[in-house]
Amino acid sequence: QQQVKQSPQSLIVQKGGISIINCAYENTAFDYFPWYQQFPGKGPALLIAIRPDVSEKKEGRFTISFNKSAKQFSLHIMDSQPGDSATYFCAALGGADGLTFGKGTHLIIQP
Amino acid sequence: DAGVIQSPRHEVTEMGQEVTLRCKPISGHNSLFWYRQTMMRGLELLIYFNNNVPIDDSGMPEDRFSAKMPNASFSTLKIQPSEPRDSAVYFCASSLGGGRTYEQYFGPGTRLTVT
Numbered sequence: 589q590q591q592v593k594q595s596p597q598s599l600i601v602q603k604g605g606i607s608i609i610n611c612a613y614e615n616t617a618f619d620y621f622p623w624y625q626q627f628p629g630k631g632p633a634l635l636i637a638i639r640p641d642v643s644e645k646k647e648g649r650f651t652i653s654f655n656k657s658a659k660q661f662s663l664h665i666m667d668s669q670p671g672d673s674a675t676y677f678c679a680a681l682g683g684a685d686g687l688t689f690g691k692g693t694h695l696i697i698q699p
Numbered sequence: 700d701a702g703v704i705q706s707p708r709h710e711v712t713e714m715g716q717e718v719t720l721r722c723k724p725i726s727g728h729n730s731l732f733w734y735r736q737t738m739m740r741g742l743e744l745l746i747y748f749n750n751n752v753p754i755d756d757s758g759m760p761e762d763r764f765s766a767k768m769p770n771a772s773f774s775t776l777k778i779q780p781s782e783p784r785d786s787a788v789y790f791c792a793s794s795l796g797g798g799r800t801y802e803q804y805f806g807p808g809t810r811l812t813v814t
Binding site: 622624629630631632633634637677686687688689690691692 | 703732734741742743744747755790792802803804805806807808
């Protein structure tokens with residue numbers, strides 16, 4: 589059972605554009621929603637995270653939008669740069685378990 | 700801080716052989732996680748330790764997999780006997796926290812190939 593569904597699987601954006609990645613979850617017990625960034629040959633690294641008591645969190649060019657009623661959250665990368673090219677994972681945490689990850693989005697920013 | 704350390708970085712072995720992956724968490728962190736990453740299944744949690752005690756091993760695929768954490772600075776994931784379908788990248792992560800863990804720091808991973 590896939591508890592966190594992520595889309596799209598891959599995404600190509602022009603430099604300077606906005607990259608948008610979406611996730612949906614099923615388990616209402618989830619109460620922490622991080623996004624991880626992974627470069628080839630490296631482990632995932634925390635990028636930004638949100639709790640469900642707020643609808644938006646912004647850190648620099650990265651913004652998480654959260655819709656609790658729809659059980660959806662998304663990552664927006666403004667002014668996308670070639671250095672942002674990576675695989676992005678949404679995740680969710682609830683209870684005492686480790687993170688449940690989405691399948692990942694392979695993002696390519698074209699110069 | 701050296702971050703989470705994993706060894707070996709790459710492992711190639713033949714089907715049926717025993718494989719041991721090693722992890723050193725960040726000093727002071729009291730939660731440790733083992734994940735497996737494949738193209739088909741993405742990142743999957745295998746097992747989670749808190750204060751060296753296994754809390755949730757429901758993600759361990761089968762009895763061929765076992766994990767130990769003898770002390771706060773070392774953990775192993777063992778596969779015996781290994782099979783080609785075990786080929787994946789195995790990540791160890793650590794976190795400062797108890798049962799409700801937040802930011803997890805991942806190691807560089809071990810790429811395992813079973814032929």
